[in-house]
Amino acid sequence: MYEMFVALMYRVVIWFLFQIVAVKQLDMNGVQGNREFLAEVLMLSLVHYPNLVNLIGYCADGRQRILVYEYMPNRSLEDHLLDLENKLLTEL
Numbered sequence: 001m002y003e004m005f006v007a008l009m010y011r012v013v014i015w016f017l018f019q020i021v022a023v024k025q026l027d028m029n030g031v032q033g034n035r036e037f038l039a040e041v042l043m044l045s046l047v048h049y050p051n052l053v054n055l056i057g058y059c060a061d062g063r064q065r066i067l068v069y070e071y072m073p074n075r076s077l078e079d080h081l082l083d084l085e086n087k088l089l090t091e092l
Contacts (some may be wrong), residue, residue, distance in 0.1 A: 010069060021056060022072065026065035037065045 010023040027036065037060065044055035044067075059066040 018074075020071040022053070022069040024067040024069065026067075034060075047067070055077075 007027060008025045010025070011019050012023045013019075014021060014085050032063050041055065044052075048054065053069045055069055057065060057068045059068075
């Protein structure tokens with residue numbers, strides 16, 4: 001059985017730090033529970049790779065589950081992957 005989890009993504013400007021971040025607010029009624037949230041925080045805290053956005057912080061207060069990432073400008077990851085796929089197909 002496959003279950004999909006839902007999250008809202010926001011682009012947030014932290015004015016006093018002069019920084020733009022991406023904020024992911026997990027659905028409190030979704031299937032991602034506390035264990036999965038903690039696993040995501042732990043994994044992103046330990047893994048550092050040039051092609052992955054960094055986890056800046058998180059909030060686990062009450063039922064709120066929020067992840068704060070560095071902001072990745074220039075469209076979405078899906079757009080980048082589709083561009084790469086199209087480039088590979090045109091080279092064939």
